[in-house]
Amino acid sequence: MRKAATPLHQRGPMPHSLDVLTLGNAIVDVIARTDEAFLLAQNVHKGAMQLIDEARAEQLFAAMGPATIVSGGSGANTAAGIASLGVRSGFIGKVRDDETGRHFAHDLRAAGVHYDVAFAGDGPATARSFILVTPDGERTMNTYLGACQNLTPDDVDDETVRGSRFVYLEGYLWDPPAAKEAFRKAVRIAHEAGNRVALTLSDPFCVDRYRDEFLGLMRDGSLDILFANIHELQSLYGTSDPETALAALRGEGVLGVVTRSADGAFVVTREETHAVPAHPVEAVVDTTGAGDLFAAGFLAGLSRELDLVDCARLGGLAAAEIITHIGARPQANLRDFARQAGLLDGMT
Amino acid sequence: MRKAATPLHQRGPMPHSLDVLTLGNAIVDVIARTDEAFLLAQNVHKGAMQLIDEARAEQLFAAMGPATIVSGGSGANTAAGIASLGVRSGFIGKVRDDETGRHFAHDLRAAGVHYDVAFAGDGPATARSFILVTPDGERTMNTYLGACQNLTPDDVDDETVRGSRFVYLEGYLWDPPAAKEAFRKAVRIAHEAGNRVALTLSDPFCVDRYRDEFLGLMRDGSLDILFANIHELQSLYGTSDPETALAALRGEGVLGVVTRSADGAFVVTREETHAVPAHPVEAVVDTTGAGDLFAAGFLAGLSRELDLVDCARLGGLAAAEIITHIGARPQANLRDFARQAGLLDGMT
Numbered sequence: 001m002r003k004a005a006t007p008l009h010q011r012g013p014m015p016h017s018l019d020v021l022t023l024g025n026a027i028v029d030v031i032a033r034t035d036e037a038f039l040l041a042q043n044v045h046k047g048a049m050q051l052i053d054e055a056r057a058e059q060l061f062a063a064m065g066p067a068t069i070v071s072g073g074s075g076a077n078t079a080a081g082i083a084s085l086g087v088r089s090g091f092i093g094k095v096r097d098d099e100t101g102r103h104f105a106h107d108l109r110a111a112g113v114h115y116d117v118a119f120a121g122d123g124p125a126t127a128r129s130f131i132l133v134t135p136d137g138e139r140t141m142n143t144y145l146g147a148c149q150n151l152t153p154d155d156v157d158d159e160t161v162r163g164s165r166f167v168y169l170e171g172y173l174w175d176p177p178a179a180k181e182a183f184r185k186a187v188r189i190a191h192e193a194g195n196r197v198a199l200t201l202s203d204p205f206c207v208d209r210y211r212d213e214f215l216g217l218m219r220d221g222s223l224d225i226l227f228a229n230i231h232e233l234q235s236l237y238g239t240s241d242p243e244t245a246l247a248a249l250r251g252e253g254v255l256g257v258v259t260r261s262a263d264g265a266f267v268v269t270r271e272e273t274h275a276v277p278a279h280p281v282e283a284v285v286d287t288t289g290a291g292d293l294f295a296a297g298f299l300a301g302l303s304r305e306l307d308l309v310d311c312a313r314l315g316g317l318a319a320a321e322i323i324t325h326i327g328a329r330p331q332a333n334l335r336d337f338a339r340q341a342g343l344l345d346g347m348t
Numbered sequence: 349m350r351k352a353a354t355p356l357h358q359r360g361p362m363p364h365s366l367d368v369l370t371l372g373n374a375i376v377d378v379i380a381r382t383d384e385a386f387l388l389a390q391n392v393h394k395g396a397m398q399l400i401d402e403a404r405a406e407q408l409f410a411a412m413g414p415a416t417i418v419s420g421g422s423g424a425n426t427a428a429g430i431a432s433l434g435v436r437s438g439f440i441g442k443v444r445d446d447e448t449g450r451h452f453a454h455d456l457r458a459a460g461v462h463y464d465v466a467f468a469g470d471g472p473a474t475a476r477s478f479i480l481v482t483p484d485g486e487r488t489m490n491t492y493l494g495a496c497q498n499l500t501p502d503d504v505d506d507e508t509v510r511g512s513r514f515v516y517l518e519g520y521l522w523d524p525p526a527a528k529e530a531f532r533k534a535v536r537i538a539h540e541a542g543n544r545v546a547l548t549l550s551d552p553f554c555v556d557r558y559r560d561e562f563l564g565l566m567r568d569g570s571l572d573i574l575f576a577n578i579h580e581l582q583s584l585y586g587t588s589d590p591e592t593a594l595a596a597l598r599g600e601g602v603l604g605v606v607t608r609s610a611d612g613a614f615v616v617t618r619e620e621t622h623a624v625p626a627h628p629v630e631a632v633v634d635t636t637g638a639g640d641l642f643a644a645g646f647l648a649g650l651s652r653e654l655d656l657v658d659c660a661r662l663g664g665l666a667a668a669e670i671i672t673h674i675g676a677r678p679q680a681n682l683r684d685f686a687r688q689a690g691l692l693d694g695m696t
Contacts, residue, residue, distance in 0.1 A: 066455040067418075068417070069451065070416050070417070099446065111413075
């Protein structure tokens with residue numbers, strides 16, 4: 001396998017400067033512990049992500065408890081997880097040139113993620129997600145998209161996409177109108193270069209908003225890999241039966257990766273189905289980022305050509321770390337964890 | 349004991365609307381995990397607080413790892429701890445009207461702390477402390493004072509000080525030049541109203557900078573209570589012998605509260621000495637705020653007229669919670685912890 005340290009100019013044809021490039025909303029998380037009564041009083045849907053405007057953001061912030069501020073954003077969390085596993089990752093997403101945006105950019109780069117999208121010099125503030133964590137560890141997200149609405153195809157650098165073995169896209173990117181075009185541009189360039197494209201469905205309500213478009217992407221050949229949790233998958237196929245949803249996914253001809261929280265994950269293709277148990281966790285503190293980090297482990301495994309079961313085990317291991325603390329970025333070196341679990345021995 | 353809920357106008361003479369008012373630098377903490385090599389490379393003194401300018405702040409931020417941002421500031425942490433114990437607290441300290449300042453103010457108010465100091469409309473940004481936490485849980489602080497330098501006597505509201513049974517002051521307040529006058533004003537008003545005044549020595553290097561002034565405050569009757577850790581106390585008296593330092597403190601005629609990390613605390617007066625063991629902790633994650641929260645528990649106990657040993661036990665309990673997680677503000681309801689330990693039964 002090619003050493004990561006090999007300088008670009010010494011590489012052979014079709015060099016990949018990144019293993020995984022993720023595209024997503026660039027968001028900083030504002031996290032507070034709360035109780036069920038507060039969720040009811042604020043009329044928010046537990047466990048989901050709802051979009052809010054600036055006025056609602058201010059109102060919710062004033063009402064919520066003391067906040068811990070950490071960088072987030074689904075695709076950015078995945079990129080940070082991949083880097084923590086010692087695998088080369090990059091991120092495309094838009095922030096403003098404000099304190100929050102500088103914090104976001106710093107955290108990605110400090111995590112070892114390639115990030116060079118230009119900051120917006122005007123327009124709305126950097127996106128923030130007000131995340132309420134209940135005592136059971138469940139997170140409920142209220143997202144002000146702000147500067148994410150200014151992501152355009154110009155922010156998608158052709159060379160970076162061509163040089164990335166995998167491109168991973170958030171379903172959430174369908175929310176800011178202009179981002180959709182950035183998303184389509186990335187798919188086109190990636191496939192022209194022979195690279196693979198993955199999408200995560202992000203959230204059951206997000207699937208509700210864009211069901212036909214997501215099914216269309218899978219069926220027109222835009223996607224090679226689909227990540228979803230079982231609720232999102234059921235929403236995609238409009239069924240209350242998990243088995244029906246899984247059977248439908250098997251028929252799509254993509255690699256399907258379906259998480260089921262503590263019940264582990266399924267990896268499905270037209271030919272194979274693997275059930276992989278979840279990684280054990282002592283106490284769940286905050287589930288924010290569990291899906292993002294599962295995808296990180298899985299994609300890191302794929303880029304290292306692990307078999308599908310080991311990819312899912314690596315996903316489970318990364319997800320297990322993230323739910324033991326507040327925030328959706330790794331607080332431990334995931335590569336060490338993976339080595340201890342015998343999953344990344346011999347990785348270069 | 350007077351019920352906290354009694355409206356002000358129904359109270360008798362000498363009403364106290366707050367139990368404890370703290371004055372300090374209003375700081376937001378930017379916390380990253382690091383290793384010993386990074387401390388060496390950055391030439392910072394492990395375990396201490398060093399003051400930095402804006403250029404150094406930017407340089408250090410760029411070099412440090414992904415950051416968790418939580419409100420901090422020694423006196424503000426103490427106020428938040430007191431509120432978490434169900435005791436009425438307030439804070440005086442200065443922020444700017446920027447994102448960081450709004451986060452700071454929100455967190456204090458959300459914690460139940462009275463805070464109504466006017467935001468600075470211009471001048472330097474809200475203070476930030478770049479805190480490096482090593483694997484042993486020790487924290488090393490690099491503080492950009494920013495807007496704290498604009499705290500003036502005008503920010504000290506006479507009525508609030510008169511209405512506070514205890515006023516608690518940070519030694520760190522000696523660093524921003526104008527804050528010293530705010531500090532002296534608070535002492536004068538508190539004593540005119542018959543209230544008690546406490547000072548924490550804050551940091552051994554801070555004591556080095558202001559040794560004579562701190563000794564002067566204790567000896568001219570400005571202080572009723574002195575909080576210090578044993579290193580700060582030894583620095584105050586210029587001795588390498590802890591016993592010599594404690595004996596000197598006994599002679600000052602103040603109530604002395606001296607913490608010794610895992611070795612517990614001493615409470616000393618001219619007549620009495622009590623050694624109180626530390627509260628057991630499974631794993632120390634981040635010692636930031638240990639002293640601040642010890643003071644919170646002790647002052648909450650004093651304001652509820654607990655005996656000195658129980659005050660120190662309450663301090664130890666509050667400190668034990670804070671060192672089990674990143675950040676110096678309580679993540680649990682300390683009042684519940686105190687009740688479980690039998691320390692605040694019957695509190696009103």
